[in-house]
Amino acid sequence: MSGAWKIAADVLDPELPVVTIADLGILRDVTEDDQGRVHVQITPTYSGCPAMETISEDLVEALTAAGYQHVDVEFVLAPAWTTDWMTEEAKAKLTAYGVAPPGQVSLTLSVRCPQCGSLDTRESSRFGSTACKSLWVCGSCREPFDHFKAH
């Protein structure tokens, strides 16, 4: 793993600032040529994800601060991003942050409340604060929470 990859991998998602873009599977590739020029490839979670511009700027800033003079960031669409690329570590961080991670629906037909752990939850809105999330509410602790949709 190159030094540039490590720096890029530490950039946080601006909408979910507890997980890195590497954790989420948004960071696809980082290459460094012999002139020290860095080429980064990132992929959006959704076509219209407004965080992509910010992520791109954050990448340039982080790599430039680390001494890389030429940094370019490319958006790639294929292969299409899927929540399967999210690491287990990212899912644990999301839960701790209060966002139910993807992947639990198919197993239990319910989403575990990130607050109290109850499975007595229901979807209150199929769309949430960002394109990648839906809104849920817990029947046990009565708290509403975001769920990162399996995609």
Add this chain to the structure above:
Amino acid sequence: MTAPSDALSDYVLGLGDDALVSAQRMSWWISRAPELEEDLALANIGLDQLGQARTLLAYAGEVEGTGRSEDDLAYLRDDRDFRNVWLVERPQTDFGVAMARLLVFSTYQCELYAALASSTDATLAGIAGKAVKEVAYHRDHARLWTLRLGDGTTESHARMQVALEGEWPHVEELFAPVEGALVDPQSLRSAVLSRVEEVVVEATLSVPQVSPAIGGGRRGLHTEHLGHLLAEMQDLHRSHPGVTW
């Protein structure tokens, strides 16, 4: 005879314009939806469509080879240069109309993007492979509302039926032949119609028996509504050329 690259850019422009104009119509609902959750839903659906439009228009500009960016194409063309179908350009200020249209449009996009995802054009296949998952979610949303309204009260049933009757004449234009098409629009027709009709029947509504409207959006012929939509959408960009946030 149109050169192949012109035909391809025109085709991609049509797909991008459908998504862009639909997104703009969808954004009208922000702050006007019947409940807060629906405000979020329609804003998110519009945002997905806008994202698709951006990648499609950027690609259309690239194929065209004249250096026009996605912004140039979205904000600096007049209505006669837009290639979207009439289905998406008419106002949708009734919630039933918005859901009837979304049901038709998202079902069409599902079939279209699924087919394009295995196209030989790698860029379009990439865009479509990404977008197909998004529009499937839109379709599911429109389906749930169609069922709820169609199989709801006498009032909601009647209004949903009127909405369908109004959208139906514009369905055929989606399947009109297009030069340069990588997926023949006609090949999508039976799957789209049967999937939409299945929902209509399940919602206890009737499949409208109406004649197709004339259409002509793919050739740049539009209803008067598109001009008004563009005036609002393009005003800022044209009033302040080169403006950035």
